Amino acid sequence: QVVLTQPPSVSGAPGQRVTISCTGSRSKTGAGYNVHWYQQLPGTAPKLLIYDNSNRPSGVPDRFSGSKSGTSASLAITGLQAEDEADYYCQSHDSLSGVVFGGGTKLTVL
Amino acid sequence: EVQLVESGGGLIQPGGSLRLSCAASGFTVSSRYMSWVRQAPGKGLEWVSIIYSGGRTYYADSVKGRFSISRDNSKNTLYLQMNSLRADDTAVYYCARHYASSGYFDSWGQGTLVTVSS
Numbered sequence: 001q002v003v004l005t006q007p008p009s010v011s012g013a014p015g016q017r018v019t020i021s022c023t024g025s026r027s028k029t030g031a032g033y034n035v036h037w038y039q040q041l042p043g044t045a046p047k048l049l050i051y052d053n054s055n056r057p058s059g060v061p062d063r064f065s066g067s068k069s070g071t072s073a074s075l076a077i078t079g080l081q082a083e084d085e086a087d088y089y090c091q092s093h094d095s096l097s098g099v100v101f102g103g104g105t106k107l108t109v110l
Numbered sequence: 111e112v113q114l115v116e117s118g119g120g121l122i123q124p125g126g127s128l129r130l131s132c133a134a135s136g137f138t139v140s141s142r143y144m145s146w147v148r149q150a151p152g153k154g155l156e157w158v159s160i161i162y163s164g165g166r167t168y169y170a171d172s173v174k175g176r177f178s179i180s181r182d183n184s185k186n187t188l189y190l191q192m193n194s195l196r197a198d199d200t201a202v203y204y205c206a207r208h209y210a211s212s213g214y215f216d217s218w219g220q221g222t223l224v225t226v227s228s
Contacts, residue, residue, distance in 0.1 A: 036214035038155075045204055045218035046155065052214070089155050093213025098168040099145055104154035 002033060004090050004102035011108040017078045020105045022090030024071040033092045035073035037066055040087045040104075049088075050075060077107070085109045112136040112217045114205050119222030126195050126226075132188040132205030132219055140183045143208035145215070146190045148201035148224075158203070159190065163211065173199075195226045 003025040012018040022035055035053050038046035048057050050066035053073060065076045077084055090102040118130040130146070146158040159169045159179040167179050178191040188205050202221040209216040 034213060038215075040155075045221060046215070047218075048214060048216055051209070052212075057216070087154075091155075091214065098160050098170065099147075099157035099213065101147075101155045101157060 002092050002094055002100050004035075004092060004100055006088075006090060006102040006105045008103070009106045009108065011110055012077075012080045013110045014080055014082065016080050017076060018080060018107065019077075020075045020088050020090075020107070022073040022075070022102050024073075024092065033094060035066070035068055036091045037064075037075045038089045038091065039084075040089065042086075046089065080109055082109050112207065114207065114217055114219035116203065116205055116219040116222040119203065119224045121225045121227065122195055123228050124196055124226055127191070127193045128195065128224060130190040130192065130203055130205075130222060130224070132190075134186050134188065134207075137207070138183075139181050139186050139188055143211060144179075144181065144188050145206050145208065146179060146188075147204045147206055147215075147218075148199075149204070149221075150198070150201040153201075156201070160208075161188070192224070195224075197226050200224060200226045 005023045010018050037050040039049050040046045049064050053068040054066045063078050067074050088105045093099050113135045115133045122128050143162050145160045148156050148158050158173055161167050161179045176194045180189045202223050204221045205219045206215040207217040
């Protein structure tokens with residue numbers, strides 16, 4: 001099963017750009033697993049931010065973007081706002097064994 | 111409108127059993143992949159179990175042999191039967207719907223808290 005590793009925390013000032021990495025343990029590159037991203041505000045259920053590596057659901061601001069290269073994925077947030085302070089999780093799915101989440105990254109807006 | 115409403119959480123002693131329910135509306139549970147995801151206090155998200163539309167099920171190693179996922183098509187409800195509960199099963203349990211037949215979640219319930227303690 002894939003193991004997804006995220007940094008425990010990142011921070012940035014309002015208006016800045018931050019990135020959150022998500023590194024998979026699998027060695028294969030290219031086609032393979034897709035990575036999805038969720039935002040979780042305190043006391044609430046997670047909300048889908050990015051699906052299939054780089055796609056934004058309707059209603060998600062274009063300040064949020066995702067990318068994937070090989071076994072590493074990234075979530076970028078530009079024009080950081082105070083309301084972006086939350087926990088962010090990457091997630092993947094393996095049809096042979098199920099779902100896996102990264103450990104989560106706490107974003108602090110300074 | 112898609113809605114997922116969990117129930118059945120509460121305080122239970124170690125070794126006990128509990129069944130969580132997730133009542134769905136706005137779609138048919140049997141037509142989608144459905145998962146249970148939990149979050150221990152102050153911790154990250156942990157996937158627990160999935161039931162595919164065809165009925166195949168998978169479990170996280172941490173709950174394998176103790177938990178069982180199922181669904182009742184007539185009630186459009188997802189279940190999680192939890193046996194031999196341990197203190198480290200204490201968490202908010204969410205049910206979540208997968209988008210179409212894909213790996214990501216497009217809808218989540220509000221969660222139900224399970225506390226395992228004597």
